[in-house]
Amino acid sequence: MNYNPQEIEKKWQEYWEENKLYQAEDFSKKPKKYILIEFPYPSGAGLHVGHVRGYNSMDAISRKYRLEGFNVLFPIGWDAFGLPTENYAIKTGIHPKVATEKNIANYKRQIKNLGLSFDWSREINTTDPKYYKWTQWIFLKLFEKGLAYQSLLPINWCPSCKIGLANEEVIDNKCERCGTQTTKKEIKQWMLKITEYADRLIEDLAGVDYSDKIKALQINWIGKSLGTEIDFKINDSDEIIKVFTTRADTIFGVKAIVIAPDHPLVKKLITEENKEKAEKYIEESKKKSDFEREKLEKVKTGVFTGSHCLNPVNNEKVPVWIGDYVIAAYGGGAVMVVPAHDYRDYEFAKKYELEIKQVISGGSIDKDAFTDYGTLINSGEFNGLGSEKAIEEIAQWLEKKGLGRKTIKYKLRDWIFSRQHYWGEPIPIIHCPKCGVVPVPEKDLPVELPYIEKYQPTGTGESPLKNVKDWVNVKCPKCGGMAQRETDTMPNWAGSNWYFIRYIDPKNNKELADSKKIKYWMQVDWYNGGYEHTTLHLLYSRFIYKFLFDIGVAPQLEPYQKRTSHGIVLAEDGRKMSKSFGNVINPDDIVKEYGADTLRLYEMFMGPFDQSISWSDKGVKGVYRFLERVWKLALESLENEKTGSRITKALHKLNEKIDSDLEEMKFNTIIAAFMEFINLAIVNKKELGRDSVQKMLILFSPFAPHISEELWKKMGHKKSITLEKWPKYDPSLTKDETIFLVIQINGKVRDRIEADADISEQEAKELAISREKIKTWLRDKEIKKVIFIPRKLINIVV
RNA sequence: GCCCAGGUGGCGUAAUUGGUAAACGCGAUAGACUGAGGCUCUAUGCCCUUUUUGGGCGUGCGGGUUCGAGUCCCGCCCUGGGCACCA
Numbered sequence A: 001m002n003y004n005p006q007e008i009e010k011k012w013q014e015y016w017e018e019n020k021l022y023q024a025e026d027f028s029k030k031p032k033k034y035i036l037i038e039f040p041y042p043s044g045a046g047l048h049v050g051h052v053r054g055y056n057s058m059d060a061i062s063r064k065y066r067l068e069g070f071n072v073l074f075p076i077g078w079d080a081f082g083l084p085t086e087n088y089a090i091k092t093g094i095h096p097k098v099a100t101e102k103n104i105a106n107y108k109r110q111i112k113n114l115g116l117s118f119d120w121s122r123e124i125n126t127t128d129p130k131y132y133k134w135t136q137w138i139f140l141k142l143f144e145k146g147l148a149y150q151s152l153l154p155i156n157w158c159p160s161c162k163i164g165l166a167n168e169e170v171i172d173n174k175c176e177r178c179g180t181q182t183t184k185k186e187i188k189q190w191m192l193k194i195t196e197y198a199d200r201l202i203e204d205l206a207g208v209d210y211s212d213k214i215k216a217l218q219i220n221w222i223g224k225s226l227g228t229e230i231d232f233k234i235n236d237s238d239e240i241i242k243v244f245t246t247r248a249d250t251i252f253g254v255k256a257i258v259i260a261p262d263h264p265l266v267k268k269l270i271t272e273e274n275k276e277k278a279e280k281y282i283e284e285s286k287k288k289s290d291f292e293r294e295k296l297e298k299v300k301t302g303v304f305t306g307s308h309c310l311n312p313v314n315n316e317k318v319p320v321w322i323g324d325y326v327i328a329a330y331g332g333g334a335v336m337v338v339p340a341h342d343y344r345d346y347e348f349a350k351k352y353e354l355e356i357k358q359v360i361s362g363g364s365i366d367k368d369a370f371t372d373y374g375t376l377i378n379s380g381e382f383n384g385l386g387s388e389k390a391i392e393e394i395a396q397w398l399e400k401k402g403l404g405r406k407t408i409k410y411k412l413r414d415w416i417f418s419r420q421h422y423w424g425e426p427i428p429i430i431h432c433p434k435c436g437v438v439p440v441p442e443k444d445l446p447v448e449l450p451y452i453e454k455y456q457p458t459g460t461g462e463s464p465l466k467n468v469k470d471w472v473n474v475k476c477p478k479c480g481g482m483a484q485r486e487t488d489t490m491p492n493w494a495g496s497n498w499y500f501i502r503y504i505d506p507k508n509n510k511e512l513a514d515s516k517k518i519k520y521w522m523q524v525d526w527y528n529g530g531y532e533h534t535t536l537h538l539l540y541s542r543f544i545y546k547f548l549f550d551i552g553v554a555p556q557l558e559p560y561q562k563r564t565s566h567g568i569v570l571a572e573d574g575r576k577m578s579k580s581f582g583n584v585i586n587p588d589d590i591v592k593e594y595g596a597d598t599l600r601l602y603e604m605f606m607g608p609f610d611q612s613i614s615w616s617d618k619g620v621k622g623v624y625r626f627l628e629r630v631w632k633l634a635l636e637s638l639e640n641e642k643t644g645s646r647i648t649k650a651l652h653k654l655n656e657k658i659d660s661d662l663e664e665m666k667f668n669t670i671i672a673a674f675m676e677f678i679n680l681a682i683v684n685k686k687e688l689g690r691d692s693v694q695k696m697l698i699l700f701s702p703f704a705p706h707i708s709e710e711l712w713k714k715m716g717h718k719k720s721i722t723l724e725k726w727p728k729y730d731p732s733l734t735k736d737e738t739i740f741l742v743i744q745i746n747g748k749v750r751d752r753i754e755a756d757a758d759i760s761e762q763e764a765k766e767l768a769i770s771r772e773k774i775k776t777w778l779r780d781k782e783i784k785k786v787i788f789i790p791r792k793l794i795n796i797v798v
Numbered sequence B: 001g002c003c004c005a006g007g008u009g010g011c012g013u014a015a016u017u018g019g020u021a022a023a024c025g026c027g028a029u030a031g032a033c034u035g036a037g038g039c040u041c042u043a044u045g046c047c048c049u050u051u052u053u054g055g056g057c058g059u060g061c062g063g064g065u066u067c068g069a070g071u072c073c074c075g076c077c078c079u080g081g082g083c084a085c086c087a
Helices: A005-018 A049-067 A083-092 A096-112 A129-144 A194-207 A212-222 A248-253 A272-287 A290-296 A343-352 A387-401 A515-521 A537-550 A587-594 A596-605 A617-636 A645-663 A667-683 A690-700 A705-714 A761-769 A772-778
Strands: A032-037 A071-073 A075-078 A119-125 A148-158 A163-165 A183-192 A225-234 A240-245 A256-259 A303-310 A317-322 A334-337 A404-409 A429-432 A436-439 A473-475 A482-485 A526-530 A562-566 A738-745 A748-756 A785-789 A793-797
Touching: A005 A587, A005 A596, A005 A705, A032 A049, A032 A515, A049 A071, A049 A526, A049 A562, A049 A587, A049 A596, A049 A645, A075 A096, A083 A096, A129 A148, A129 A436, A129 A537, A194 A212, A194 A537, A212 A537, A212 A562, A225 A248, A225 A334, A225 A387, A240 A248, A240 A256, A240 A334, A248 A387, A256 A343, A272 A303, A272 A317, A334 A343, A387 A404, A587 A596, A587 A617, A596 A617, A596 A667, A596 A705, A617 A667, A617 A690, A617 A705, A645 A667, A645 A690, A667 A690, A690 A705, A738 A761, A738 A772, A748 A761, A748 A772, A761 A772, A761 A785, A761 A793
Parallel strands: A032 A071, A032 A526, A075 A119, A256 A317, A526 A562, A738 A793
Antiparallel strands: A148 A163, A148 A183, A225 A240, A225 A303, A225 A404, A256 A334, A303 A317, A429 A436, A429 A482, A473 A482, A738 A748, A785 A793
């Protein structure tokens, strides 16, 4: 009988589900493991082989943990609100709700075909009102604590999607979804104060097991920067411009202050004679997109306001300029120009004929700016100090006089939490003409998203919900007067902020989850997902979890003990898989042709887990051939009684290899080790006994569950292989009794001899110099030194 | 510019963490099987030398440490990813 995955896989998938073999048990006495994958967004495109890479790897880990006696929670659900579905709906005319249902059904079918050991009894869906009731509840709590607020802000606006975008959704000044150039638009937005958690989000990384890469990515994104805020008093005025700098040591070299065109003091600073020129500049910079500014102007532009301010350290009069390269949102929107010690300032000074005054010794200032640290010169009482010390002392000096202070700035901005779109969780707020902003009372949650036919964006910047009069108009919960609902919805990150808590108690109607259950299951022991979510989803969900900790819902400071990320699966041509390139591999096709086990094994074997790898059809075939060999070998060995020592040893070695490599996600070498074992066993077929086949199948089952289960049954077992125990290897059997001792002369391999593994140095030496080959090498030479490494080699130095 | 990875056969990659470089898979070539093709099996695997014997080179480049370096140190080059008028 030939290996025929199409015949066996479906059968076992149904068997596993019917017998509830993968359901996690609350409060089980067994030790728990919470294994999490990023729940998929059910798009119209269907499951990607990249999803499969992450899922089946964590599936193998979950399966092994179960065999080892752990109570494993390995859940799945759907992150279904958001733009992709809405755009799909607009394109096809299928309502987002219907499209979501359809897409989920498709994903579910695809995922079930892979034989993953998810606990389907805990399936969740972020678009289910029973679920988003709690997403809204979290928002109310954030509002209550002052962490959700409204703000009129120039936001990134995509003219094509007609939607406001968070900074994180704008890439290269283009809309992340459609690629259209973004512009700015002022809208009243809901914001979340993630910046309040910036420090904790950095500090608490110390206590979790994330790779350095992931930690660095997050720390970079938060962009903490220590510096000094310096007050520059405006000449003949009480107004102060606060300037942020990391280089307070260069303050004696300041030759101008540049403020952003939208700095609050701009209007006051422009003098009558500069009015025309300055206002024209501001107008023009507003028109320019960020993209243009970056690409077209290497040398920064600016315009003089006509006003001056005073340098607090020496009362020098310094001109105030307006420059569109200064970002209003960062560091107070004002910078000090130190031409001698900053490249941009140097160019700026050359262009506008400002003085270049050197205050740090070093470099050649007539040629270019000198930006390194050094010793202060031309800096009054601070002359002679090193930069680092000077930064410290100047800050202290300023602080004493009330003219400046040490401060910390972050690149991380508060999180724009409003979307003017239909397909999202309604923000549970009511606007009352009398009482103002009123939160929807908890008892009235969820605020259900009404089913409407016109869900297209209005293009005015308002949500389509604005037109649903009988939904918008409500009584104010406070005064009972007529009021209106907030019509903005939440971004698609809202539901995924906390979903891992809902898996713990998915049907709870009173809380997000029962607190005892949360205590039992949290933290997530191991969370795997794509690198692309490192700065968005991962950071957001850590923030929300910290908030939940602060209000007593979450028991720990961090949600995820360990976070790993898989590399992207690229197309065979090395490019990203994309419909437009026509190079997409559909997992369905692979399952149909070769079976799920082949797909799973191939994706583990293709290369290092965290690395991007190109797909290879040839590689898939190679794995399929391997499975055919396993099948044939196992069936042919059923009648063998005893296992030879060579096979026994190899099996224990394999066992050891899996144990050590799986924790490190070295799936590729595990599969290679399996192949090696099978190759050995095929050559020594008669030595492969029944007991070893059995053990081999258990070891194989986390990786290729279907074929293992089928062969297990063919061996006469009545119970599922998933109920077996993970074998323990005997360390004494993983070591060889004889080895090939390598003989080196001057570090070069000259010979190798089979020898007893525990051969002594003396014996090894004697053996070595008795060899004809070695004798030739040693002729007429004097042995200076002999280095002997037990079990490995002997090196003769002549 | 800054921060991460990484650079090993024709290709994807492996190397017990300083000890036989190329395991495993793919491809290629030759042979076996076949009427033929495919599948499968066996062998080969970079350069030099007369085939074997044997020897040399060899892990991006240049140095260094060491009995011994893909692995450690110093200096470069290149590729991929992330951030970026961030002051």
